[in-house]
Amino acid sequence: MNWLDDVAFDERGLVAVVAQDAGSGRVLMVAWADRQALAETAASGQAVYFSRSRGRLWRKGEESGHRQTVREVRLDCDGDVVLYVVEQAGGIACHTGRASCFYRLLRDGQWQAVDPVLRDPELIYRR
């Protein structure tokens, strides 16, 4: 019996993954994982996803340096969503240079960017 058999991957072989910051508690991002990404995450303790746009494993931080050390891996009641509780290197999960991808708040009928850019994306990805 393998824990990966309990995960309800969709017809593409993917499962949604929510990443949450272990310290602040903030929801950082939502991405996808395939079986291999989950296996590698559990084995390495570093968050691995499956990039749909690139069609390959995505070791979070491989370009940005903003790796995620995984403290907990959880599964929801339906088995079709995984939660990574992580320590976020650099305190930046979003490619926009913000702590969280959820930086837009609905206020007065519009989305307002309420979280600061902590580091210029040009500096993050120019390596």
Next chain:
Amino acid sequence: MNWLDDVAFDERGLVAVVAQDAGSGRVLMVAWADRQALAETAASGQAVYFSRSRGRLWRKGEESGHRQTVREVRLDCDGDVVLYVVEQAGGIACHTGRASCFYRLLRDGQWQAVDPVLRDPELIYRR
């Protein structure tokens, strides 16, 4: 210009929604919303989803009584995931009677149910 136009609904007209507890910070559940569900959530301040299994709007708590009062609605950088920050009535989001749907923790190579059942589901849904 309407805030709903900024949401990247998928080919089914749905967007993933993460619900997080405003008090504990816990990730409670992940579900789906369509345009109408988001509009009603914003208007009413109560979390509304779209139930894929029932094919209709799902006003969270309509059967269980475990409604969610929405304190914040956020959108991620790609526009394809929404975050509801909520006050969870009864402190129970999961149909299993637990605080969160993410009650299974990966430990020693298996999923272990580490969160207590706060109320028997039979009692929640027998109304």
